[in-house]
Amino acid sequence: MQVTDLNGCPIEVTNLREAIKMARQYKEYRHEDKSFSEFDKRQKAYWTDMYEKLTAIKKRLDDN
Incomplete structure (x- = not known):
């Protein structure tokens, strides 16, 4: 899946759980x-x- 960052650049996310963990730390x-x-x-x-x-995407996926 792709997420558009704050600068408007597409970021490929291959592991949502790990991406959330990294973003939380950073x-x-x-x-x-x-x-x-x-x-x-x-x-x-x-x-x-x-x-x-990322957490909004996870919530949408969890709600489905």
Whole structure:
């Protein structure tokens, strides 16, 4: 299945459960070095968006 990421790029997902696990971990990642705070904000937005899309797909599949 494909998911469109925050940048509009199609991402091929071959293992939904693993993709959700990875997105959940990545959305919480932060650098200790505060000079990366702007980068971390963009990454959090990206991975939060991806996590929400993936979990919505899982919910639709589970409901069927």
